[in-house]
Amino acid sequence: MSKSEKIRELAKSGMSTAEIARTLGIRYQFAYGVLHAARTSVGDRPISNAVSAAAKPSKPPLLVSDLRTAGFEHVGSWILSAEQRLVLDRELPKAVGVYAFAKGDAVLYVGVATMGLAKRLYFYGRPGVSQRTSLRINAIIIDELARHPKIDVYAAFPPDLEWNGLPVHGSAGLELGLIKKFALPWNMRSAGQ
Known part of the structure; x- marks a missing residue:
């Protein structure tokens, strides 16, 4: 076999x-x-x-209302520029955090910005040739924007914690928890775990 x-x-x-x-x-x-x-x-x-x-086990969808209830805030939206490039409609916070991309009330993708939100999302708009995830998500968002006027961006900035004297990264833990619990169609790690 x-x-x-x-x-x-x-x-x-x-x-x-x-x-x-x-x-x-x-x-x-x-x-x-x-x-x-x-x-x-x-x-x-x-x-x-x-x-x-x-x-492919079934997981529940993640809704924007769930994020808002948990403390996520709307920080901007992806739109297409006049040159058909992916841009954000406003300046983003520079803090480390978790971000989510949503269309309507459905959350499609979550990620962690360990280098800061503004810097991480910059790479989705202008991905480098070796940045596979940024290239993939850039293409998906551009494709969605051809049919939908905007993709909303939500963010949360959880504190870092400690467990038995060891550091725990709050943002990384939240991102992984969301990926494991919810069906997020743009997150490759969300499938089958």
């Missing part, structure tokens, strides 16, 4: 992508790629809904 076949069999049994990767001692991205291709088709026929559901 090939590794790809083992991945598909474990997904049918209900294991998440992360569990499959750990069990087989393979990279998460490899398991994700096999399952993503399997969800699309097996050979020339569509895969059954049972396999697709087992491969």
Whole structure:
């Protein structure tokens, strides 16, 4: 049995992508790629809904109202400039924090800005050639803005904490918690964990 076949069999049994990767001692991205291709088709026929559901556990959506209740604030919006470049409609805070991109009331992406919010989001508007995530999200936002007038940006600035005398990064922990709990379609790590 090939590794790809083992991945598909474990997904049918209900294991998440992360569990499959750990069990087989393979990279998460490899398991994700096999399952993503399997969800699309097996050979020339569509895969059954049972396999697709087992491969991708259902998570609830994250709503803007949830963010607002938790203390996130609206800090700006992505728009297209006259030159069709991705820009923010206002200056952003420079503080370290967690940010979320939303269309309407649906949160589509969350991230952590360890270098500061303004600097991190600058790279989405002007991604470097080696910045894969920034390039990917830049393209997604530009595509969305062709159909929707703006993508809203929300941010929160949680304090750093301490656990048993060790430092805990509040923003990084919040970002990971949101990714693990909610369905966030633009976050690759949100799928299958």
